[in-house]
Amino acid sequence: MKKLLLSALPLFLFGCGQEAAVETEVVAESEVAAVAEMAPAIESNPNKNAYFGDTHIHTVLSFDAYLMGTRRTPDEAYEFAKGGAIEHASGFMMQMKKPVDFLAVSDHAFYLGMMRELNTEGSAYSDHSLSEKVRGATSAAGSVAGFQAVLGHMRDRDPNSVDDLDDREIRRSAWQEIIESAERHNDPGNFTTFIGYEYTTSGPESQNLHRNVIFRNDNVPSIPFSRLDSLNPEDLWAWMDSNRDQGIESIAIPHNSNGSDGWMFERTYYRSDKPIDAEYADLRMRNEPLVENSQVKGTSDTHPLLSPNDEWADFEIMPIRVASTLASRPEGSYVREAYLNGMLMEEESGINPYRFGVIAASDTHNAAGSFEEDNYWSKTGLMDIEPHLRGSVPLPNSDPDDPQYAQGASQYWGASGLAGVWAESNTRDAIFDGFRLKETFATSGPHIRVRFFGGHDIDGSLTDADDVIGAAYASGVPMGGELDRDGDRAPSFYLWASKDPDTESLQRLQVIKGWIEDGERKEAVIDVACSDGGEVDPDTNRCPDNGAEVDITTCETTAGKGAKEMSPVWQDTNFDPAQRAFYYVRVLENPKCRWSTWDAIRAGVTPNPSMHATIQDRAWSSPIWYNP
Numbered sequence: 001m002k003k004l005l006l007s008a009l010p011l012f013l014f015g016c017g018q019e020a021a022v023e024t025e026v027v028a029e030s031e032v033a034a035v036a037e038m039a040p041a042i043e044s045n046p047n048k049n050a051y052f053g054d055t056h057i058h059t060v061l062s063f064d065a066y067l068m069g070t071r072r073t074p075d076e077a078y079e080f081a082k083g084g085a086i087e088h089a090s091g092f093m094m095q096m097k098k099p100v101d102f103l104a105v106s107d108h109a110f111y112l113g114m115m116r117e118l119n120t121e122g123s124a125y126s127d128h129s130l131s132e133k134v135r136g137a138t139s140a141a142g143s144v145a146g147f148q149a150v151l152g153h154m155r156d157r158d159p160n161s162v163d164d165l166d167d168r169e170i171r172r173s174a175w176q177e178i179i180e181s182a183e184r185h186n187d188p189g190n191f192t193t194f195i196g197y198e199y200t201t202s203g204p205e206s207q208n209l210h211r212n213v214i215f216r217n218d219n220v221p222s223i224p225f226s227r228l229d230s231l232n233p234e235d236l237w238a239w240m241d242s243n244r245d246q247g248i249e250s251i252a253i254p255h256n257s258n259g260s261d262g263w264m265f266e267r268t269y270y271r272s273d274k275p276i277d278a279e280y281a282d283l284r285m286r287n288e289p290l291v292e293n294s295q296v297k298g299t300s301d302t303h304p305l306l307s308p309n310d311e312w313a314d315f316e317i318m319p320i321r322v323a324s325t326l327a328s329r330p331e332g333s334y335v336r337e338a339y340l341n342g343m344l345m346e347e348e349s350g351i352n353p354y355r356f357g358v359i360a361a362s363d364t365h366n367a368a369g370s371f372e373e374d375n376y377w378s379k380t381g382l383m384d385i386e387p388h389l390r391g392s393v394p395l396p397n398s399d400p401d402d403p404q405y406a407q408g409a410s411q412y413w414g415a416s417g418l419a420g421v422w423a424e425s426n427t428r429d430a431i432f433d434g435f436r437l438k439e440t441f442a443t444s445g446p447h448i449r450v451r452f453f454g455g456h457d458i459d460g461s462l463t464d465a466d467d468v469i470g471a472a473y474a475s476g477v478p479m480g481g482e483l484d485r486d487g488d489r490a491p492s493f494y495l496w497a498s499k500d501p502d503t504e505s506l507q508r509l510q511v512i513k514g515w516i517e518d519g520e521r522k523e524a525v526i527d528v529a530c531s532d533g534g535e536v537d538p539d540t541n542r543c544p545d546n547g548a549e550v551d552i553t554t555c556e557t558t559a560g561k562g563a564k565e566m567s568p569v570w571q572d573t574n575f576d577p578a579q580r581a582f583y584y585v586r587v588l589e590n591p592k593c594r595w596s597t598w599d600a601i602r603a604g605v606t607p608n609p610s611m612h613a614t615i616q617d618r619a620w621s622s623p624i625w626y627n628p
Contacts, residue, residue, distance in 0.1 A: 042189035044430075047469040048422040048439070050449045051431060053102030054081065054369050055196065055253060055419055056212055056295065056361035061174045062107040062198075065365040066115035067137045067146040068381030072367035074105040074181035080368040082191055089381040094368040097375070097502050098447070100418065101426050104194035105178055106212045109226035111150075112197070113174025114165050128164075143383045151323075163228060172223045183218060188427045197224045199252065201231045203271075206324035207263040208256045209233055211288070212361070213240070216249040216432045232270050234280075237287040251435055255292035255363065258300040259322035262332030265341065265354060276345065281353040290435055293335045293620060294360035294417035294444050296370070296379045297322065297409075301358075301586075301620060302336040310512075310525045312588065312616070316444065318412040325409075339623060340514045340521040343580045347516050357438025357480045357622030358584075360417025369418075371445040373615060374555070376415050376595035384410040392599035392608055405608055415595050416444045420619070422451070422478070438480025438622045441585075446500035448619040452479040452585045454626075458492040460569045468494075468567075479584070479622040490575035491626065495528060496567040497587040503617065504590040505562025507531050508543045511570060515581035525586075528570040531563040548590035552613045555593035555601060562590045578628050585621040592617070 057077050058065040069089030076086045083099035117125045118134040125131065130149055137146035157163060175197070182193040196214040203209065211233065213224065225239045233252075240250055257264035267276055293301045298318030307313040321328045331337065335358065342354030362369030363379065370377045378384045387393040391411035394403035405411070420441040421434035434440060441450045451469070455476020465471040472494050477483060483491050499506050509529035515522050527536050530543030537544070548561040566587070575581075593601075594615040600607040607613050 040189065042425050042427060044425045046424060047467070047473070048424055048434075049426070051101035051192075051421050051423055051426055052418050052443075052447050053100045053104075053192070053421070053431075054362050055104040055106060055194065055214055055359065056198070056255065056292070056363045057103060057105045057367060057369065058107055058198075058363070058365040059105055059367045060116060061113050061177065062365065063111040063115050063150060064108065064147065065367070065381065066119075067134065067150065068143050068365050068383050069137060070366055070381045074178055075184065077105050077367040078103060078181065078185035078193060082185075086368055088366055088368075088377060088385065090385045094366065094370075094377055096369075097372060102192035102194065102431055104196035104212070104214050105181065106196045106198045106214075107174075107178065108200045109171070109197045109224040110200060110228045111165055112171045112224070112226075113177070114167065114170055115150075117167075117170055125165075125167075130165075138382075140382050140386070140389060143381065166228045168223060171226075175222075175224055179218070179220060186428070188425075190426060192426050192428055192431055194428065194432075195220050199225060199227065199233075199236050201227045201233060202322070203261070203263055205261070206321040206326060207261040208259040208322040209254070209263055210256060210322070211236065211252040211254050213250050213252050214432075214435070217428050219248050221248060234270050234283065237283050240287045241283070249432075251290065252288050253290045253292055253359065254288060255295060255361065256297050256300065256322050257291065257333050257335065257338075258298050258303075258318055259320065259328050260333050261321055261326070262329040265332045265338035267341065267345065276351065276353055277349075278351045281351040284353045285355060289356055289438055290359055290440060291335060291356045292361050292417075293358045293442050295363045296413045296416055297363060298412055298414065299416070299444070300333070300335055302334050303330040305330050306334055306337050307523060310523075312525075312586070312618075315616070315618070316412075316414045316416065318409070320409060320412070336512065336514065336523065339582050340516075340523065343514070343516050343582065344519075344521060347519065347580060355625060357435075357440045358442045358620055359419035359421070359440050360442035360444065361419055362417065370415050371418060373415050373445070373593060373595045374598050376598065378410055379413055380410065384408070387599040387603060390596075390599075392596035392611065393603045393605050403605075405610070411608075411611065414444070414615075418443045418445060418447065420450065437478075439478050440480065441619055441621045443619040444617045446503040446589065446617050446619075448500055448506075448587060448589070448617075449498045450585055450587055450619045450621050451494070451496040452621040452624065453477065453494040454481070454483055454491050454583065454624040456483070456486040456489050456491050458494055458569060462494055462569055463567060477624060479624060482625045482627055484627050485577055488577045490571055490577075492569055492571040493583060493624070494567070494569050495585050496565070497585070497619065498565045499563070499589070504548075504557060504592050505531065505564060506566055507546055507548060507562055507588045507590045507616070509566045509568065510586045510588070512584050512586055513572065513581060515576075515579045517576075517579055529566040529568040531566070532561055546590070550591050550593055550614045552593060552597055552607060553601070555598060557590060557592055580628055581626040582623040583626070584623040587619050589617045591615065
């Protein structure tokens with residue numbers, strides 16, 4: 001009988017200096033065929049399906065989640081994502097209205113698994129000076145004290161000495177738990193898991209520079225690269241390149257640029273006056289094709305000070321830096337401005353480090369994302385589970401005539417967000433390919449689906465095609481793509497969006513355009529489709545008000561308003577073939593009550609007047625770039 005030699009999983013262990021030993025076994029060819037025959041066929045759609053997921057989940061293995069009371073494991077995070085109910089640190093059960101399609105557990109690489117060791121009787125760290133504080137993190141006050149103690153340890157230790165909590169074997173063991181959990185729950189065709197982690201670095205004054213690192217498959221390094229290895233993101237990218245040379249493929253996804261104080265999208269190298277050059281741009285774009293533009297800690301799409309003519313720019317803005325009360329400078333902190341600055345750099349020097357697509361994620365520290373306004377449990381376990389702790393209702397014993405509210409960061413947080421990707425199948429390879437192609441979109445929580453195509457041969461007849469999407473792929477490029485100049489012809493765009501059946505209907509569909517004109521950055525917001533029979537005013541580029549309202553005493557919304565689906569073809573009448581430009585889609589739902597208003601109604605009090613009472617959830621596509 002002919003034999004085939006099959007190798008076990010090849011793990012290249014970066015940093016160990018040795019290639020992992022590979023065990024082999026001889027398997028009969030007939031046995032291989034039998035296994036293949038038993039495997040169910042995986043549906044593949046060349047026009048691609050929309051898949052929703054979360055790439056930013058913290059469990060018991062993250063130092064901060066542990067201190068917040070979270071004891072839920074990666075296995076439980078995956079069960080929650082598949083639609084199951086799991087227990088919150090305070091004791092109630094968390095469950096979504098519907099499952100997601102993919103998930104990556106992304107625990108912090110530094111101190112990975114270490115808080116559990118500090119709190120494990122008989123462990124080598126059970127008598128550490130921090131152990132008592134860690135053991136005491138069983139209430140909101142205890143969590144705050146434990147968190148402050150660990151951050152103090154990080155801040156006050158000698159930077160030239162080895163951190164006594166940087167135990168590489170514990171980090172490696174916890175990393176193996178994450179790997180094994182992802183492998184247990186990966187179900188190609190039905191539910192996809194990604195092996196990942198968070199690289200958590202920052203500037204000296206809480207300038208947030210965090211990234212999630214997501215691996216394509218189960219070929220991963222033996223230990224993740226953390227801030228204890230280097231605080232410089234450029235060193236992370238170099239590590240990723242080194243892994244790639246060994247066949248280990250990954251991407252990094254920056255998050256909370258809104259809390260970076262302008263550090264996330266600078267025009268120089270990290271902590272340097274050296275201008276960004278082609279080498280930097282290539283390194284960054286190779287490793288960071290995507291960015292989070294929405295999550296629990298606010299929206300990073302744009303800011304009212306950066307987009308004063310965008311009426312919808314003031315959406316879930318977090319004005320402070322991550323883990324700080326310091327203000328965060330808007331310039332250099334928001335995605336739309338980064339797109340403009342990238343094109344300006346391209347105009348000046350031919351390089352652009354900011355051609356990234358977008359996703360959203362939760363950044364939950366409860367092992368379970370909170371995506372629904374009326375089913376909200378915030379982010380930080382015991383520290384903000386009570387409404388008064390997150391500022392939505394007055395503090396206990398507050399004077400009813402002069403109510404006082406908590407002023408913590410969680411007052412700015414929201415029920416966001418979800419990553420969307422167009423992929424041929426619900427598998428690691430197909431979804432990761434979608435990430436690489438930037439055929440991705442972001443939502444602030446709902447399962448809104450968005451498509452976006454641009455091309456010189458797209459016109460109104462596209463919507464009459466038997467296969468609209470197939471025709472769109474044939475005559476243009478999807479979101480994340482690039483359009484080159486075709487004489488003086490203006491490109492046209494096909495937009496499509498459909499509502500989440502469990503939330504509000506769609507109110508309007510918009511194109512966000514950015515361009516460079518005479519060396520200056522310009523932007524415009526253009527409504528291109530209106531609900532309820534409305535027509536776009538050609539002078540203002542705005543839809544009329546569709547009459548959708550919210551009763552904030554009951555959270556009832558106006559019935560019968562809004563659209564289930566929108567699908568226009570649009571052409572830019574102000575197109576200049578000589579100007580660099582980007583275009584992306586934003587779709588807005590009808591308004592509904594924000595989570596803070598739901599808290600107030602349930603508590604029988606008036607909503608906090610300093611918080612938005614309602615919210616218009618939304619989705620954003622990745623851009624299409626036009627190159628003159």
